[in-house]
Amino acid sequence: MNVTLSPRALMSLLVNGPKAMDVLTTALELGLLDALEPGPATLGDLATRFGVRPLRLYKFLDCLESLGCLVRDEPGDDIGTATYRAVPGLRAAVVAVVGPDAQERDRDRYPWRLLHGRLAESLRGEVSLTDDDFAWPPRTDEQTAAFERSMAVGLGPVVETFHRHAHQLWPGRRRFLDVGGGDGTLAVGVLADAPELTVDVYNLPAVEALVDETRARSGHGERLGFVGGDFLAEPLPTGYDVLSFVRVLHDWPTDVARRLVEKAYQALPPGGMLLICEEFRTPDRLAMQFFWSYFLIGVDSCVSRLRDVEFYTGLLTRTGFDKVEVLPGTWELVVGHKPESTPGD
Ligand SMILES: C[S@@+](CC[C@H](N)C(=O)[O-])C[C@H]1O[C@@H](n2cnc3c(N)ncnc32)[C@H](O)[C@@H]1O
Structure with a gap:
């Protein structure tokens, strides 16, 4: 169209x-x-x-x-x-x-009306959303649950792309860590495609209870794990041969996004794989992101910066990843590999 x-x-x-x-x-x-x-x-x-x-x-x-x-x-x-x-x-x-699962219905629950008709004041910084209205990252258990539910509602195209490329992504891989992996909805999709794999969600500790619920619903038992942590404050965990950032990097300024990709590089073993699935800056994504672009005008702590796919491929290459490629899908998947031997080996 x-x-x-x-x-x-x-x-x-x-x-x-x-x-x-x-x-x-x-x-x-x-x-x-x-x-x-x-x-x-x-x-x-x-x-x-x-x-x-x-x-x-x-x-x-x-x-x-x-x-x-x-x-x-x-x-x-x-x-x-x-x-x-x-x-x-x-x-x-x-x-x-x-329909009943509409993202738009979910987004409407957020207090965007606080900004409506007051955008000029908001742009000048005179009107803002408070941490009670919307905190980034979420502050209370209620905000955490509401936010992760919103994310899960919009995960369909991501799950689809991971499924489409499962035959290329998972053979020979054992342990996958989905960094900032929401409530584990993507992890469940991946587990269904890769019987040899275990998947852990790395997220703020407050999200653990939601991943527990996802595990119970999914029936995947111990194959779906949870690692609590704060990726801004600590290195990413080691012991995984695949890491991913799905709709995580666009939340942060460029220097933070770069640091997170560097942390992923450090955490991966030689031959390890990093997957990035993001809100790329295309006319379609910008249109579908309209709600958040509007709502987050009142929130300074969340950057919500849609970047071109080249930003991510360039970042991976500069960080040292090789065999960087973009796999097609409704949402494309950027893949990079940590070289088998790194300079200085
Ligand atoms: C935009 S959501 C994306 C969630 C999921 N990957 C998806 O696409 O549905 C960003 C995720 O990053 C997590 N997150 C935010 N700050 C974090 C931090 N400092 N350490 C670990 N995870 C964090 C949030 O809890 C949330 O799950």
């Missing part, structure tokens, strides 16, 4: 956002999206099948087309013969934002 609109047209869509969501939700609930995605479907057939008035449906479909969701062909003046096809993935995208 590729829509390029003038600023004026984009403003018109944005100001009508709630109506656009009404159209999309209705199209989903009626079953229209199921009919439109395989398409092409004629307006006449759609009107008969769904028991709606053709001229009304024509306007409804114009709404969808204005959003870039439909391709239309109108061969003549008879609207009944106009054909429509939805862009691939539309139905799944609508379900993802209005």
Whole structure:
């Protein structure tokens, strides 16, 4: 889906956002999206099948087309013969934002309304979120649980990419440490793909109880472990042949991100592998990150800095990793290896 609109047209869509969501939700609930995605479907057939008035449906479909969701062909003046096809993935995208597991619903629980209408004051530093509103890293058990739940809700594309490349990542590997590994949701996905592997989550001690719950739900028992620690204050644990940072490095300024990658290099044995899966700076990711970009305007302790993939490949190479590559996926995976023999050996 590729829509390029003038600023004026984009403003018109944005100001009508709630109506656009009404159209999309209705199209989903009626079953229209199921009919439109395989398409092409004629307006006449759609009107008969769904028991709606053709001229009304024509306007409804114009709404969808204005959003870039439909391709239309109108061969003549008879609207009944106009054909429509939805862009691939539309139905799944609508379900993802209005369905019960919607990230957007989860994000709405955060107190973003404290900033709404007060952004200018917030930009000047006169209005901020307090540690009770949102602390980074989370401060209380309640904040920790809420934040890790939010993270787990958005992990789907990451789990998918790890799964897609499992055949390349895990053979010959024994112990994997997911640094800043949330509540262990990714670890569970990896364990299902790699029977020889044990996975530990490294996270702030307050997260242990959540990983315990994930372990109990997953049935992986002792293959899913937890190591409590603070990666800002201490070296990363050794004894692992794979480490990962998933959506961790973008939270921190560049000097901290660099130090964390250096700590990973020091902790890995020769031949060890580092995986980075991040919020790269692409139009899609920026759009899907909109909530956090907005909300975190009021929070100075979280950097939330989306960087280009080249930032990470360059950082790995400069740190000493070799065979650095980017594996494709909805979320790409940057892979680097600590050389078998390092300079000075
Ligand atoms: C943005 S979340 C990403 C979580 C998970 N990797 C994911 O993608 O769903 C960042 C993670 O880093 C952890 N974290 C933050 N500061 C940390 C620290 N100083 N030491 C260890 N972990 C930390 C947080 O608890 C959280 O789990």
